[in-house]
Amino acid sequence: MDVKEKDPTLPVDDEARLLAKKLMRSARSGALATNAADEGIPFASLVAVGTDIDGSPVILTSQLSVHTRLLAADPRCSLLLSAVGKGDPLAHPRLTLLARAERLEPGSDEVQRIRRRYLLQHPKAALYVDFPDFAFWRLNVSSGSLNGGFGRAYRMGREDLLTDMAAFPGFAEMEAGAVEHMNEDHGEAVALYATRLCGARDGAWRLIGIDPEGLQLALGDELLRLAFSPPLRGPEELRSRLVDLAREARARSA
Numbered sequence: 172m173d174v175k176e177k178d179p180t181l182p183v184d185d186e187a188r189l190l191a192k193k194l195m196r197s198a199r200s201g202a203l204a205t206n207a208a209d210e211g212i213p214f215a216s217l218v219a220v221g222t223d224i225d226g227s228p229v230i231l232t233s234q235l236s237v238h239t240r241l242l243a244a245d246p247r248c249s250l251l252l253s254a255v256g257k258g259d260p261l262a263h264p265r266l267t268l269l270a271r272a273e274r275l276e277p278g279s280d281e282v283q284r285i286r287r288r289y290l291l292q293h294p295k296a297a298l299y300v301d302f303p304d305f306a307f308w309r310l311n312v313s314s315g316s317l318n319g320g321f322g323r324a325y326r327m328g329r330e331d332l333l334t335d336m337a338a339f340p341g342f343a344e345m346e347a348g349a350v351e352h353m354n355e356d357h358g359e360a361v362a363l364y365a366t367r368l369c370g371a372r373d374g375a376w377r378l379i380g381i382d383p384e385g386l387q388l389a390l391g392d393e394l395l396r397l398a399f400s401p402p403l404r405g406p407e408e409l410r411s412r413l414v415d416l417a418r419e420a421r422a423r424s425a
Contacts, residue, residue: 180324187325191317191332193396194266195226196380196387198252199292203230205241205248214241219296220252221289224343224382225334227309228252228268229285231296234304242308246272250310264319268332270310282307284343291350291379292389334384339406346381349409353378360413363420364388369395381409 181187200219207214216238221229228250232239242248253265275282285307290297299305315327336342353361354377365376365388372390380387383406385398399412 180326183325183327183331187317187319187323187327188331189398190264190319191266191315191325191327192226192334192384193398194252194254194264194317195228195268195332196222196382196385197394197396199392199394201228201253202251203238203248204251205238206245207241208245214238218250219293220250221285221292222380222387223285223288223309224346224380225336226382227312227333228270229289230272230308230310231289231293231300231305232308233299233302234306239306242272243274248272248310262320264317266318267316268310268312269314270312272308272310275307275309277306284347285309287347288380291377292387292394334382334402336383338404339383342383342406345406345409349381349413350378353413357417360417360420361388363424364397364416365390365395367420367423368416369397371395 198220200217202215203218204213204215214237216236218230218232218238221231223229232242234240248270250268250270251265252268253260254263256263275285286300289307290300312329312332314329315332317325317327319325358375361378362374362376364386365371366373369388371393374390376388376390378386379389383399383403385396388395388397397416403409403412
């Protein structure tokens with residue numbers, strides 16, 4: 172008699188979704204696997220990773236890179252993102268994303284938006300981002316596999332991993348202004364978001380991204396994710412949410 176193997180994965184819940192999105196929004200790099208058709212063997216490489224507003228991973232590659240040529244021939248790929256920490260690396264959460272890579276048209280409004288967000292996360296890329304042989308690629312995620320720790324494995328769909336932007340038209344333009352305004356005029360509040368609400372070390376933290384589900388904060392090479400609870404229901408809630416978070420952070424520092 173055949174014995175059906177037990178599925179080792181757990182049902183996807185809000186905690187798993189929150190962890191997966193945190194990994195996607197706070198990872199600075201990942202292992203990209205592409206298809207080397209001639210050899211019939213996957214090709215893995217380390218890439219710097221940014222995100223679009225919905226959380227889609229974004230990479231910046233040179234035409235000289237092997238993975239760029241492989242993506243142009245076959246856009247199917249996977250990206251491994253992992254939390255960094257002390258001790259056994261397998262004890263930390265990691266997420267594998269399955270995706271199809273899409274090369275973005277240089278000079279388009281879309282690329283200008285992604286360029287701005289990417290450089291906030293990777294400021295040193297300003298040295299080469301506009302070289303003619305470099306281009307941005309979006310990894311259009313289809314599914315994912317999350318390992319959140321021992322006995323915590325999840326198979327996740329696209330809807331579990333990305334932020335639904337349907338109720339947020341024009342959010343990208345609003346985000347750009349809000350990030351600049353917060354960093355220039357409310358730097359103290361931004362630092363308190365990191366130190367009081369995320370438990371981070373003191374320093375000149377900067378806001379590098381806003382989306383309907385949270386904030387991205389940076390201090391040098393260190394990135395943090397501060398999730399909104401609950402997520403925004405519309406763009407009109409952003410200002411009041413930032414004010415409420417600042418008030419909460421100051422209360423914790425009193």
